[in-house]
Structures are given as structure tokens and as C-alpha cells.
Amino acid sequence: MSRITTTFEALKAKSRKALIPYVTAGFPFADITPALMHGMVEAGADVIELGVPFSDPMADGPVIQKAGEKAIQLGIGLTEVLEMVHGFRQRNQTTPVVLMGYANPIERYEQRHGSGSFARDAQAVGVDGMLVVDYPPEECEQFAADLRAHGIDLIFLLAPTSTSERMQQVARVASGYVYYVSLKGVTGSGALDTTAVEAMLPRIREHVKIPVGVGFGIRDAETAKAIGRVADAVVIGSRIITLIEEQPHERVVGVTIDFLRQIRKALDS
Numbered sequence: 001m002s003r004i005t006t007t008f009e010a011l012k013a014k015s016r017k018a019l020i021p022y023v024t025a026g027f028p029f030a031d032i033t034p035a036l037m038h039g040m041v042e043a044g045a046d047v048i049e050l051g052v053p054f055s056d057p058m059a060d061g062p063v064i065q066k067a068g069e070k071a072i073q074l075g076i077g078l079t080e081v082l083e084m085v086h087g088f089r090q091r092n093q094t095t096p097v098v099l100m101g102y103a104n105p106i107e108r109y110e111q112r113h114g115s116g117s118f119a120r121d122a123q124a125v126g127v128d129g130m131l132v133v134d135y136p137p138e139e140c141e142q143f144a145a146d147l148r149a150h151g152i153d154l155i156f157l158l159a160p161t162s163t164s165e166r167m168q169q170v171a172r173v174a175s176g177y178v179y180y181v182s183l184k185g186v187t188g189s190g191a192l193d194t195t196a197v198e199a200m201l202p203r204i205r206e207h208v209k210i211p212v213g214v215g216f217g218i219r220d221a222e223t224a225k226a227i228g229r230v231a232d233a234v235v236i237g238s239r240i241i242t243l244i245e246e247q248p249h250e251r252v253v254g255v256t257i258d259f260l261r262q263i264r265k266a267l268d269s
Contacts (some may be wrong), residue, residue, distance in 0.1 A: 003096040003128045004153050004176040008048055008211045009231065015229040017267050018177075020213055021260055022049040022100065024067040024238030025084055026076030029249050034087040036244075039253040041095050044264030049131070049235065052081050052101030058134070063238045067245065077216035078105040078118075082125045084104040096127035098155060098176075104133065106143075116146055123150035129176045131155040137169040144173050157181050158204060160196065167207035177233060180204060182218075194226040201230050221266035228267045236263065 011018055021040050025033050037048050051064065052072035078101075085097050099122070109118050122130070130152060135143060137156060142169045144154045153176030158167060160182070170178060182197050197214055204212055214227045215235030224234045243259055 018233035024051040026071035043260035086125035096128040129153040
């Protein structure tokens with residue numbers, strides 16, 4: 001059983017919802033990420049999503065695009081991200097880590113290191129899940145099998161426009177949890193319609209039997225609490241990036257902890 005499944009089962013037994021913060025690896029400073037991950041756990045994070053910087057992040061809005069550009073300028077690529085996870089695992093062997101990104105860095109990694117090398121190396125450093133935005137379920141069965149063979153969950157996005165057929169396709173391949181994108185558009189865009197989310201989740205659960213996390217548009221404790229009433233997990237990314245992008249090095253972790261503690265309190269209330 002994966003760390004992700006174990007975590008969700010433990011939360012369900014306590015009638016709690018998962019808090020899943022996202023941060024772009026290597027942002028806003030190249031060396032900050034492991035400490036930031038530990039701070040997130042201290043603040044109550046149950047799973048951490050770590051963004052792999054990429055030059056053409058089509059699903060991400062300007063906030064995360066800018067963070068990725070800065071991380072790339074600082075020399076952060078997939079190899080460095082795996083090293084960050086390895087560093088995090090020196091002190092934390094229990095909190096699941098999910099890498100979120102795009103196909104190109106993975107395919108380049110395998111060109112350099114050999115077929116199947118990514119799943120092997122990700123397992124070795126302690127990665128628990130992968131969310132590859134531009135790998136549709138019908139085109140990544142071999143990749144999913146490689147990950148499964150190394151104990152790594154493959155997580156997929158669903159959207160307000162997802163059909164029942166798409167949900168069934170995702171349900172056949174996905175493990176760990178699915179990530180429901182609550183808005184049409186890119187990360188950080190628009191205002192969250194909690195009523196629409198509430199209406200959509202029963203449709204998803206007709207087909208998907210693993211936990212459902214909701215993200216895109218969750219900015220504060222109030223919206224997190226509203227989503228937590230209907231979803232299994234709340235995912236927050238752009239808001240964290242905005243909070244830390246102008247902070248000095250010594251303030252990044254503390255600012256993140258303060259923010260996530262508010263979210264954790266709201267989810268548990």
C-alpha cells in the first residue's frame with residue numbers, strides 16, 4: 001500500500017480532510033525547497049505537491065509560470081527536484097510527495113538515463129506520486145505500469161468539462177487520488193464556485209472510487225473549508241507562490257507555515 005493510500009485511509013478514519021499544498025521546486029530560492037517542505041508538514045500538510053519547473057507549462061497561470069521561470073534560471077530541473085525529495089526524506093519518511101509537471105522533462109530524463117530510469121530513480125529518492133498534466137490516460141498505460149511497478153501512484157486531472165467517458169478512462173488508470181480542477185482555465189484564474197464543485201463531485205464519484213482532491217482557485221481558509229466539506233482533499237498552490245515570491249530567504253518558511261496553519265484549522269473546524 002502506498003504512502004498516499006495509507007495517508008488518506010488514516011485521515012478518513014479520523015473524519016479529516018487532506019491538506020495538499022503545492023510549491024514550485026527551487027522557488028523562490030534554489031536551496032529552500034526541503035526546508036519549505038518540512039515547514040508545510042509542521043503546519044499540517046498531509047501530502048506535498050512539488051512542481052517540476054518547465055518552460056511551457058500550459059495548465060499554469062502567470063503566477064506559477066513566473067515561479068517556474070525563476071526556478072529554471074536558478075538551474076532547477078528534474079534531476080535537482082529528485083535530489084530535493086531525497087533531502088526531504090532524510091528527516092521525513094512518512095509524508096507523501098507528489099511531483100506535478102509535464103511530459104517533456106520526464107522524456108528528456110529517460111533519453112539521458114535510459115528507458116524506465118525515471119520511475120526507478122523516483123522510487124529510490126522517495127517519490128510517491130506523479131501528476132503529468134499532458135499525459136492523457138489513454139496514452140500513458142506503459143508509463144503507468146512502470147510507475148506501479150515501482151510503487152508510485154499516477155494521478156490525473158479532471159475538469160468541469162470532463163465527460164463520463166473521460167472519468168471512466170481516468171478511473172481505469174489512476175491511483176492515489178484524482179485532482180479535480182474546479183475552474184475552467186489555468187491555475188490561479190477566476191473565482192471559485194463552491195456550489196458547482198459540490199454538484200460535480202457526486203458525478204466524479206460514480207466512476208472514480210479513490211479520493212478526490214480539489215484545487216485551482218482556493219485562496220483562503222473560507223474557501224478551503226467550503227471545499228473540505230465535499231472533497232477528500234484541498235489543494236492550494238498559486239496563493240502560496242504569491243505569498244512567498246517577494247519574501248527574503250529567512251521569511252519564506254515562516255510565512256508559509258502561518259498561512260497553512262490557518263487552512264489546517266479551517267479544515268479541522
